Amino acid sequence: MIRLVRGEFRKLFTTKLWLWMLLGGIAMTAMFLGFTIAFDGAEGNPQPPLSTPEGQRNLFGSVSGAGVLALILGIIAVTGEFRHQTVTPTFLATPHRGRVVIGKLITYALAGIGYGAVVLAFAIGFAFVFTSARGIDLSLSADGVPEALAGVVAGIAVYTVLGVGVGALVRNQIAAIVGALVYLFVIEAFVAALPTIRDYYQYFPGGANAALTGTSQPGVELLSPWQGGLLLLAYGVVFATAGTRLAVRRDVS
Template identity: 35%
Template sequence: MTLLRATSSELTKQFTTAIWWVLAIVLAAYVGLTAAGLAAVIGAAASGVLVGADASASELGSGGTALLYSLANSVGYVFPLLIGALLVTGEFRHKTLTPTFLAIPRRGTVLGGKIIAGAVMGLIYGAVSVVVTVAGVAGLLALFRVDPELDSSDTWAMLGRILIASVLWVLVGIGTGLLVRNQVAAIVIVLAFTQFVEPLLRVGGSFVSQLSEVAKYLPGSAADALVGSSIYTSMSATSGAALEWWAGGLVLAAYAVVLLLAGHIFSWRRDVA
């Protein structure tokens, strides 16, 4: 019952502030416009409307539609990661953790509530990302008379795995927020790693075979493997060495578990002001 109360409290904190829906709107606009733009170009090439398109681009195929739908993860994953970090660091920044611990003295229970609430937020952000991506991609492909493959079980299985990846990204964010209590520092670290450090390592893995073995175990690579397709792996010369979808899910889940445990041991149990 206490865990239920802690979860309810965490969800109330999320939905009574503006940050969650602001990020959701930015996520929808960013992912939706990116997916729609790429779908328009590829759909035009596949239908022959785009004059002078490369022959390889004119054959969309199931791999092409999967790549377009996977943008919900490969482009939008930073948003559930951020909301997970903010879910914890906001407590330290606004000094609301003390009354939270006074209301629910068991810190493990409070963290459990955050994890469950984070999973709910991950599903919401994943659903937003999937809906805007599918709407934009399927609509534009249909406009160019290209099969959007929404009748394929593989497509729906991939969309389901995107939701799982979104939940895991929130948990990774919560773990990051536990270890990096300062909100600004946590945001900077998340953005720097996801937008600069990991992309460089993954690009480097395309040219250096030894680095590719490391790069495929990075969190972004693991998430792409879980989903089953990604614009990044499609551009990589080592994409054939990607993990199986289930292995990618286990690797990403391992990142979440390790960060959560480390945050609980080294940070969550420390005194708060």
């Protein structure tokens, strides 16, 4: 298994895709934080002030939005093998297909942790610079903020694993990526916004991730952080298991 994980890391760093995804995550984080800080205290803004622990949890929790790029990275890890027809020699080198997929899951879980840590480190530096300019004191030890920081990294890692699972299930790269983006930005947003079904949002991956990071959303009830973390982890395990089983059983040609 160690050999497989090393091989997957070599594949990951062979191209610059990981770097572009990381830079994209940093850019997305800067945009999220910039808007949050710029509109803090503005009239009509329903978000809590950044001077409160709740506001600071929301500020850092928004970093988890960069997880969408980690999800795409995980999808491409599998679908790229089929798109470029490298999956056959990969499975020939390691005939036990399940071990190949498990190797990818381990590799990209670790990559997701690294991705989340780097993006979060950037977010902390960015937030301190721009909140200080506005006279706002941030604290990384305020109520729930350390848990929110840990939740961001954990959530991004799980989203990367989800991506590997989705890629193994769908195989078609364009369909998998477009489907994932439609789900995240259309379906989940629709569920969170529609009053008649809003209460169910807490059980969706996005709602579980928001709960894990301690993020509050006006009008939306969320699970407790530990419940959200377990639910999000369960989604990751289910998709990873389903993707592994399907990769073992179906034809790769």
